[in-house]
Amino acid sequence: MMTKLIDWIDERISIRTLWSAVANRPIPGGASWFYVLGSTLLFIFILQMLSGIFLALYYVPTPDHAYASVKFIQNEAAFGGLVRGMHHWGASFMMVLIALHMLRVFVFGSYKKPREMVWLLGVGLIGIVFGFAFTGYLLPWDQKAYWATVIGTNVAGTVPMVGGLLLKILRGGSELGNLTLSRFFAIHTYVLPWSLALLAGLHVFVMELAGPGGKWDPARNSPDRTEPLFPNQIFKDSIFVLFVFLAIAALALVSPAGLEPQADPTDTTYNPRPEWYFYFVFQLLRIFEGSYEVVGTFVLPTIAGMLLVLLPFVDRRPERAPAKRRVLMSLGGVTVVGVIALTIMGAMAPVVQAPSVTSPSVLAGRLLYDKNGCSACHSIHAKGGTIGPDLTHVGAKRDRDWLVRHFKDPQAVSPGSIMPKTALPENDLKELTDYMQSLR
């Protein structure tokens, strides 16, 4: 049945010729575990696309609803935690594998002539993946999301000359809000996926045109060692893909994607920390002080990007063996060690515990206020009902004695009031009064 169908298609569009061209595509020096990284990245991209599309079934990109919709995905929707967890961990794996893939190409000297364009497209892809990480961050609109985006966009704002303009364009205004979330969503779900698909397609296509590099030792790329792509390489690819898939799914179940409290722009007690793969940037931002700050936010990242772009044009010797490229290998080694060290330092950066300026009884009173449903009639800082008076500054208007008498019998102090008597124990009444007094 299947063979007949394929025969039918083959008769019309020669699909077997196409497949045999793919399957017999020669791999100089034979199949290798080192070559599984690129195909696994392609696999993760597809995984991210699918999980992302399905997350979009329930996600709402506005500050009013984003948090609640993510909470729904995480806690209520069937398999929601798994789908979101896989999208979350898929992003981490993407970061790790893209770094390993680049490192492999660097060590093998595969970026050299005639594959310079393949390398350049790869550098572009790294940029896009960072863009994904940065824009995806904000979408849940929790504390981590909000503060990471405040910091990240401010980093862009330090770019000399155009920083202010860039900041506003990124945020869709001077502050984070509706327009920030909607444009981050559009970039994350439309602009970047299409750009990545296009660039990744070109990356593979140009590599096919230029020809794969194979091993660094020309002797090991002799025709007798050449193997076709299928089955050996595709088998290795599949085994590694399976391993990565299982790892992502297991992590999604064992260590679900976090969701912190909803974003609160007024919170001065929160300790913002980025996702682990940005720790090295985070640490870099801690190092340079005062007017040197721009070194960490702009100069070093720009130099790093430029070095990556220029690498195949600066290092033009045909020699590919790492043992004969000592200077470059040492520089690469120092960079890797540096990034790992910065990552560890960033992870260990001390937090600043917020001192309790608010007394415990005020906090307790605040809880009582919430628990007893006072906000059904009263509002504080624009939150709550409008039936009773606004209490935002009640502490400045009423003294302690008045408040206590009023709680016990509202009509006695304020004739005509429709507020019910507060039947609370003395201590609770005291805490509630403390809270009222703190509102000034």
Next chain:
Amino acid sequence: MSNHDVSRRSFMVRTIIAIFAFIGAAFAAALGGFGIMPALKKREPGWSDAGSVADLTEGLPQERRFAEIVKSGWQSEKQERTIWIVRKADNTLTAYASSCPHLGCGYRWVEAEQRFACPCHGSIFDINGKVLAGPAPRPLDTLPVRVENGRLLVQYEVYQLGIAQKLPA
């Protein structure tokens, strides 16, 4: 091929290029403007009531919250704000924006050390907003304040962060 053919051919090549250059430029201008212009709208901060000035103690910064109406795209919404208020010995009041001038984290007053500390990249400020340590490129941002009938009024301005100059964002 005659000269006539060549010029006819080059005419068509140029026309094709011109057509798509025109379409590209016109569309790019429209889309670019659509994407960027709303982002460049200027903010106009009003005066907000940040509470009573009666209970401000000299040398003890107080955190105050208030709400102001902010237009965010299609929505006018209540945006909560935080500021720090400091009463100085000469009885003047200073209000600081709650964003660290480095990259915008919410910093806090550490009473035991008598200084403001930012939890992100480790900037430290004294009570006058001066940078004592860390990456912050300028002192804490002061906000315009005035006192009316015992109430502190604040104009909540948003500044561009991470640079040495204090410019409105």
